[in-house]
Structures are given as structure tokens and as C-alpha cells.
Amino acid sequence: MTDDRLPPIGLGTWENDDPEQCAQTVTDALEMGYRHVDTARFYGNEAAVGEGIAAADVAREDVFLASKLHPMAEGLASDEVYDGIEESLSLLEVDHLDLVYVHWPVGNYDAAETLSAFDDLVDDGLARRVGVSNFDIELLEEARDHLGAPLFANQVERHPMLPREELVAHAQSHDYHLVAYSPLGRGEALDLPAVEAVAEKHGVSPAQACLAWVTHPDNVVAVPKATGPDHLEDNLAATDLELDPDDVERIDAVTTRERFVDREGAPWK
16 A cells, blocks of 8 residues: 555444454455554454455455554564564564554564664565554653654553543654544443534434544554454444534534543553
């Protein structure tokens, strides 16, 4: 894929761990128009994701494929980075990733060593771009200092109950993507009165209203998980919804705060 601008809605595969279902979901998504697929070694579904990509009537070069290396699974020392990506490529049955992420800045993550190894992956053609996940601004600045390749993305939890304005602004000012996981707040954001009101105003589902809000900044994309064709289509239709400033302001005004993904050693601890 040559275009460096990600589509607003991609396919998240976290917890899609039934191999047959996962492969079918990926195939269905690609054939209905998705072009960005997000997975990780830690998800345990790379083989199924690769199977789904191979089965779809979509050329590999038209699919933006991202995966992640986990510090507590593969490890992030130099040799572990290489072993990890080679295993991912083998499972996915592809010869490169379009984007490889540091999954979490914990364990044996070391900015100098780990990111030097990620730069080498790009130089050697095993990955085309480098990203990080669950990084705060201090860690992002450190990563940018150590990376030779441009930072392409920071993947974090973002939804109306966890808006992450400071990370959106940092991504905008430094010209990289913010990729939102759990953009529907595990479904709880769909019951927020502000989201319901915007959905009713436009005659769309709450999921579409929520995803349109998550991705309204032009550098933010979302990777919601879905499995059935109806949910896949509904999420993708959010790309056709244009919110007006009043809509954005209404959802911005949500005061409920909740984080659904947490772990020991996370930067916000």
C-alpha cells in the first residue's frame, strides 16, 4: 500500500480468537471495503488473519496490515524483535508488515535498543513503518528522539469517555496518526445520551455516531472489533457521516470518564 494516509475505519481483531470466525471476518471486511487490518502477536490470531487476507478478493498490496510485538511475550531486545517479526510474518504468510508497533512500553522495552531494532526492520524491508502503542507524551518524545524512521502511529484507547485530547494534539503537531482501539468503549459509549442524540439527529446507529466523533480529527483513525457482516457494515458506514460542530461539541461535553484497558506498569499508573 503506497498511500500513507490511513482510512478512518479499520478492522480491529483483538479478542477475535476463534480461528474460523476470525478468518471469515477478515475476508468479509476486506471484500466490503475495509483496507486496514490490525492484529498482534499477543492476540494469538495472526494465522487466522493471514488466512482471511489470502482468501479475500483483494490484492495484498491494497491491504494495510499492522501487527505488534509484545514485551511480555516476544520480548523487545534486538534479537527478540527480529525473532518476533519473523514469527509474525510466518504466521500471517506475508513477506512484510505495513506497520509494526511496540505493543506496550513495559517489560524489557528500552527506547534505544528496541527502536534501533525497529529501524532495522524497516531498513531490511520486514516492516514499512514503525508505531508505538499505549505511549504517553513523555514516552512519545523519547521514541521520536531515538527513531530514525518517522513515527507513523500511536495506538491508544480512545472513545467519548476517554477522549485523549493531549495525545490527539501531539499527533497533529508531529504529523503522525493516532489509532483508537476500543473506540466504542466496549459498547458502553453507545448508551451515552449525547451519542444517542447525535445518532437520532442523523438517522444513524449510535456506533456510527460514536465512530464519526472518534475519527473527526483528521489524524485519528479507529479500529473497532466486529465479527458479523451487519456490524462490519455499520461501522464502515461511519466514514460517510459528517458531524457538524454542534455534534462534536455535544459529545465533547460528555463528563463520564472510564478506561477499559489497563495493566501493571502502564504509563498512566
